[in-house]
Amino acid sequence: MKIDSSFSFGDRLDDIAAIQAEFQARERLGFDGVVTAEIRNDPFLVVGMGAAVTQRIELRTGIAVAFARSPMTTAYTAHDLNVYSRGRFTLGLGSQIQAHITKRFGMPWHGPAQQMAEFIRALHAIWDCWYDGKPLNFRGECYRHTLMTPDFTPLNTRYGRPRVVMAAVGPLMINTAAREADGILIHTFCTPKYLEEEILPRIDATLAERGRRREDFEVSFPPFVVTGRTEEEFEAAKQRVKYRIAFYGSTPAYRPVLECHGWEGLQPKLNQLSKNNGWDRMPDLISDEILETFAVVGEPHQVARQIKARYGHLVDRLTLESGLPEDVLSEQIRIMRG
CATH class of the missing domain: 3.20.20.30 (Luciferase-like domain)
Incomplete structure (x- = not known):
């Protein structure tokens, strides 16, 4: 590899x-x-x-x-x-x-x-x-x-x-x-x-x-x-990746990935927030379970x-x-x- x-x-x-x-x-x-x-x-x-x-x-x-x-x-x-x-x-x-x-x-x-x-x-x-x-x-x-x-x-x-x-x-x-x-x-x-x-x-x-x-x-x-090397770096990385997962998850084209895990209901919620300028609230919908499924933590x-x-x-x-x-x-x- x-x-x-x-x-x-x-x-x-x-x-x-x-x-x-x-x-x-x-x-x-x-x-x-x-x-x-x-x-x-x-x-x-x-x-x-x-x-x-x-x-x-x-x-x-x-x-x-x-x-x-x-x-x-x-x-x-x-x-x-x-x-x-x-x-x-x-x-x-x-x-x-x-x-x-x-x-x-x-x-x-x-x-x-x-x-x-x-x-x-x-x-x-x-x-x-x-x-x-x-x-x-x-x-x-x-x-x-x-x-x-x-x-x-x-x-x-x-x-x-x-x-x-x-x-x-x-x-x-x-x-x-x-x-x-x-x-x-x-x-x-x-x-x-x-x-x-x-x-x-x-x-x-x-x-x-x-x-x-x-x-x-x-x-x-x-x-x-x-x-991260410190707790502060780790938390910053965690929030950054949660945001990116939420950002991509709001897009209909990526819904099949969420469906594969039974999370298809998340996509319209994220999409609605994105349309209403709720970008800062979108990461709150990404649970630690979802984070650890998408990311290596x-x-x-x-x-x-x-x-x-x-x-x-x-x-x-x-x-x-x-x-x-x-x-x-x-x-x-x-x-x-x-």
Whole structure:
């Protein structure tokens, strides 16, 4: 099992030295990868910063919003980062939701499963042209790419095409990931029970239909973790994770996870609070039982063994937040890999 570290740079984008030092620290600690997300900033820019000062660690987006871009612009960016990192880049894509695509990004929405399948196929058609010399002639319902001249074809193809992994929650998107991508990014709003009973069987069935081997498909998951070196840190982490569980639980798309545990009645209550600006009251509906079902809860020296016991037999990669001292993180990585 590989262990990745999530990377959030907040408002420090102007401190390049500090950002690069954090990438180096994660490589030194033994993490297998660093994952950047598209939240307040572009997720690709810091990947380039990290690639410049590291040698081994994998560099991944988790996620970049696919539908905010075209397959062509994404193909160029992913290619360049893979070359710049000498083959260490993985393109992690997600769909976002319709309102953000159409109202925030001002881009068209065709339905996430169909559009994501076409997006990934278009990427590979473009890369087939660049890396294998095939004519570019992709004609889909959402995207069309039919022109590529030598002047606009990248020259350095020695590192091959980047791997493409895809975020998925519902059945259609899970099927799409298993059909089209090199791996799946499981949403953090998930439990071992839902993963084992609902998600993994669907992945296995779809891979089998496509004649693909499970060992060639990567399952990655970022678990909720509640821990801290002091009682104050622990309580702050507990409230932070309760809020995130409540936030995701308010969304109808995530209701099946609650239904798996008989908590489907919680979703409309959380949803109503979210519509009435009751965000600060939503965590109060998350009991300790619900918290401990979704999250690994314990002292720093305990959580690594709990994470391994819960997920070591289910997933190929884990993504962890890294707010603990370096010696603690190093020991946690050792335990989870052991």
